[in-house]
Amino acid sequence: MWAQGRGGTIPFMSPVHTNVLSGGQHWPQRPKRVTVLGAGVAGLVAAHELERLGHSVEVLEARLEVGGRVRTHSFVGRGPLAELGAMRIPASHHRTMQWIDLLGLSDRVRQFRTLFSDDSSYLETCTGHLRVRDATSVLVEEFRRGLPPGEYREESVLAATWLTASVNAVAPGAFRTNLHSDLNLELLDLLDGIDVRPFFVSTGGVERLDVNRFFAGNPKFAGRSRLAHFFDDITVETSSALFRLEGGMDQITVRLAGSLRGPVHRGRQVVGLHVRPDGVVVETRRGLDVVASHCDYVLCTVPFSVVRRMNLSGLDDDKVATVHDMQYWPATKIAVHCQDAFWEGDGISGGGSFTGGLVRQTYYPPVESDPRLGAALLASYTIGPDSDALTRFSPPERERVVLDELSRIHPELKRPGMVLDVVTQAWGEDFSSMGAASVRWSKDAATAEEERALAAKPQGTLFFAGEHCSTYPAWIEGAIESGLAAAQDVHAAAPAERPLVATGYRRMRGGAA
Incomplete structure (x- = not known):
């Protein structure tokens, strides 16, 4: 079978019709009804894989756009682009490169120039x-x-x-x-x-x-x-073996979403998860109401920094502890729409500067749109405590502080008319992420693997995926790795017990926050 997406045709292989248990027992592999929570890379890849395996999938996304922490901002419509989320792909991340090829984006792969790659920075x-x-x-x-x-x-x-x-x-x-x-x-x-x-x-x-x-x-x-x-x-x-996508990293998630047969429901914020013997009750906020729906199988790709704010029940103690203890670091990006790529006149052809202070890192993207529409500058990229220090300011103040500090290196920013627009993405304040990524820098290999396994461990018919459940935290590669693994786990799972009485829907005023 072939699905026609906006990026071209994506192959769907025939589903496997039987499963074999370790004890030799067989059961017919009937299509499962799976609800995927989150339309980021992990959720969309998992949904694609589940459909390839013959299952019926719907995706619930809290925001009005797909992409998760892949977020490309376009200044003035078709003007210069700024990557406010994921912005680079290591050549060694083979799954990511394979999916870029599968989605018909290989001809848009370009080198990403990073810190210390330009002697003039x-x-x-x-x-x-x-x-x-x-x-x-x-x-x-x-x-x-x-x-x-x-x-x-x-x-x-x-x-x-x-x-x-x-x-x-x-x-x-x-x-x-x-x-x-x-x-x-x-x-x-x-x-x-x-x-x-x-x-x-x-x-x-x-x-x-x-x-x-x-x-x-x-x-x-x-x-x-x-x-x-x-x-x-x-x-x-x-x-030096880092890549980006000309036209924006969000092409990955847009094409993934466009290739799915099942629906992607936007504006569905999940506020509760309740594991039951016969499935999972998912509570979603719609306006002032909370709607509770019984689902046979649920794959949650929402960051644990958001999950721990939900109303939860039916999870074991280890899972609850992992959800509440996992460390997420914030990140803040401040991008500037400039009248022109003034840094080229300063001898900088690309890459990034380590500017220190509150700004920390500054990147100089290439101008690929009409140069008459200006150029994008990633003025500041901060993570962890450095991001916290910056977000203590109000959004207008943090933009002013960054521009003032960066103008000591690039006085052109003070030139009248140079700054046309400024956009900020503070991932630690984003309701759909509450952090940029999980971090295991200070943990030894055994502890890191134990945390990963606990994060990915299913609870009944509630499964988990996302970069926090992977061996590549903070990278698209990890989201893909975990999404594919979770899809296979759902596919191999025993059929859910059917409730004696259909649960249907129930509506409540208010509900969990």
Whole structure:
């Protein structure tokens, strides 16, 4: 079978008609009725897979648009685009790249240029902002303070200096501060066993570590550290093998939703989940009413930061604890519609600056729309405590603070008529997410896997998916991984017990918040 979506045809394979239990028992695999909660990547991929397996699927989405934490903003209609959510795809995330191909988007894949990928971009140092190409001597001098003299190779010190600069650029708030207590010596010990010379680049006779090439050439470096999860993310975020989609990342979710046979109901905020022996009662808010519906099978892809605000019953103690204890970090993006790409006149061809302060990271997207419509600048990208610090201001104040701070590096922002519009996405304040992503940076591999397994563990006929249930938290890859796994679990599940009396619908005034 083939489904015709807006992105072209997407293949549906014939469903499997029998299931085999471990004890050898067989039952006919009849189509199940599945309700998927959340129209983000995990929910839409799972819905697609369930339909491929022959099941009947409906999707409930709290917002009026699909996409979840994939959110592309277009200035002035068909003008420049700003990615307010997911903005990059590592080449190593094979599931994501396969789905991009499946959705007919391969011809729109472009390189994503990241931090330290342009020598002309800026870097915060103890002496102020310097161009990346000019920062080595200042960074090395700062790094050497407190080190035992003469114990480490010069090349190890130089490499560790730039790796520390990467840590400063990526790690947020107190996490960043706590790292520096003993991270420098750990980095030096690891680097002393590696030939780092091939990964140096020279600009004007001054050497620095090409962080992108170093991580590409030493893929197992991160796993040797006690901070393996954290360094895994640094490896990805500073990689030269990152991609984006020309025309916006939201093309993924729009095409996924358009390919489904079943309905995607928008504006259906779930406020309660109740596991019963014969299925799941799902409470949704519609205006002032709460509507309770009996569902045979439910797949919840809603972040636990939102689930824990729901009215819940029928979940075991471990599941309740996981829902309430999982850590989510906020993230805030502030994008600016500029009259033109002024940074190109400053010699910056793309990539990102580590601007520090409240701004933290600044990215310079390429101009792909009509240049007469201006250019988009991702003025500020913050996560964790850095995002919290920024969102203590009101939305107009945080935009003013960011523009004032960034104009010290880019005074062109103060030019009359340069700033045409500003848009903010604070994921920690978004009712449909209450956080940007789950984070396991400070957890060892065994603890992280235990948390993942508990997050994904079904409760009766209530199943779970989302990046928080995956081995790739905070990435589209994780959403896809978990969505496919959960769809297979639903497909393999024993038939739900049928209630003796049809539950139907009941309406209540008010209800759970």
